[in-house]
Every structure is written in C-alpha cells, then in structure tokens.
Amino acid sequence: MHQAVEIEDLQEEHPLRQKLSKRVFTTLQISKICRVSIQTIIRAIDKGKLRAHRVPNDKKRIKGPRRVLGENLFTFIEEQKMLGFVSAVPPPTKAEEKLPRIIPGMDKNLRTGHIAKICGISISKAIGLFDDAFIDGFEKMKGAHRRIAPESLLKFLVTKFKWNLDEIALRTGWQRQQIATKLQEIFLPIGDILSPNDAQECAIV
Numbered sequence: 001m002h003q004a005v006e007i008e009d010l011q012e013e014h015p016l017r018q019k020l021s022k023r024v025f026t027t028l029q030i031s032k033i034c035r036v037s038i039q040t041i042i043r044a045i046d047k048g049k050l051r052a053h054r055v056p057n058d059k060k061r062i063k064g065p066r067r068v069l070g071e072n073l074f075t076f077i078e079e080q081k082m083l084g085f086v087s088a089v090p091p092p093t094k095a096e097e098k099l100p101r102i103i104p105g106m107d108k109n110l111r112t113g114h115i116a117k118i119c120g121i122s123i124s125k126a127i128g129l130f131d132d133a134f135i136d137g138f139e140k141m142k143g144a145h146r147r148i149a150p151e152s153l154l155k156f157l158v159t160k161f162k163w164n165l166d167e168i169a170l171r172t173g174w175q176r177q178q179i180a181t182k183l184q185e186i187f188l189p190i191g192d193i194l195s196p197n198d199a200q201e202c203a204i205v
Helices: 002-012 013-022 029-036 037-045 070-079 094-098 110-117 122-130 150-159 167-170 176-186 196-204
Strands: 067-068 138-143 145-147
Touching: 002 110, 013 070, 013 138, 029 037, 029 067, 029 070, 029 150, 037 067, 037 196, 067 167, 070 167, 110 122, 122 138, 150 167
Parallel strands: none
Antiparallel strands: 138 145
C-alpha cells in the first residue's frame, strides 16, 4: 500500500503532466505534441481512447471543434506508452496569457474572460456562447459587461461538455463538494446527467 502511494506521487510530479495541466488543447496541437496526424487523434477520440468535448458552434446544426483537457491528454499519452516520444509542449499563446489567472469562487458571477479561461476558448467565442444562449447570463450594460452565474456555467459544462466533477474542479478551482451541492440543486434527477459515481456523490452531499 505504501509503495502504491509513492508511485502515484511520482506520476503526479511528471514534468509533462505539469506542462499540460490547467490547459486545453486542439486536435492540431495534440497531433504535433504526439507526432501523429490529426486523423489519428480524431480516431482516438471517436474510439473513446482520448476523452474530449466539443465547443458548440455558432451555427447550431454544425458540430463544433473538439477540445481536450491537459490532464486527459496526459492520461492518453501515458496509456498509449508515448511518454518517451512526445514533442515539446507549445507555450501558452498570447491570447491564453491575456485571460484571467484567477477564477472567482462560486459565490460570485463570472465574466466572459473567466468562461474563456475555464473552457479553453477565445473571449470572442465565450461571448458567442452567451449571445447565442448556450450559456444563460445577463448584461450589466446593453451590449457589454456580460455576467454569468456559476449555476449557468455548471449546467453548460455538464450538459454540453459532459464534464465530470474532477474535470470541473480542475478547470475552475472550485471544491468538489461545492460543485456537487450546486449540481444537486440544479438537476433533479441528477442520475440522468452525471455518471453513476458522480451522481451518487452529489446525492449524499
């Protein structure tokens, strides 16, 4: 048992995990990191080997682009035994660096910059999600200063991205127990939305 803990700790400290953590990647970026074609990455996603989510498209009848959380990418690389073959991870883009570094707690409304940071998209795309009613919110001033309640974001992340509690906690910095409590308030019955394990955790909070 003691040895298992030590192995897990070593995995947590892997330098590649640190570089991928708290970032979101496109299929093009992943293909360059893994040194394979985009089609190979898409097939891995379609077969369930690489967990990904789609960003809703402004044109609702067209499927949006795929995005992959850094932690899920590391899991994929590890499971495919590619740790010794991956290329250098590209540094954050200028657009990424301009996004807010800190996400407010669940007691405060969020700005479109926070949504962009959490979802791994541009601010203009986050504004589009608001304007096209994918995420509910309100405007402090007409045409500007959009604000989104944490409840609206959680509903979007669970129903559109199909994120679990771990993924939401990773991207927002919110506590799992807080997320579980809020999800329980939003969804009834919650078992129709979350995985059985996550639904059970929310039900007992």
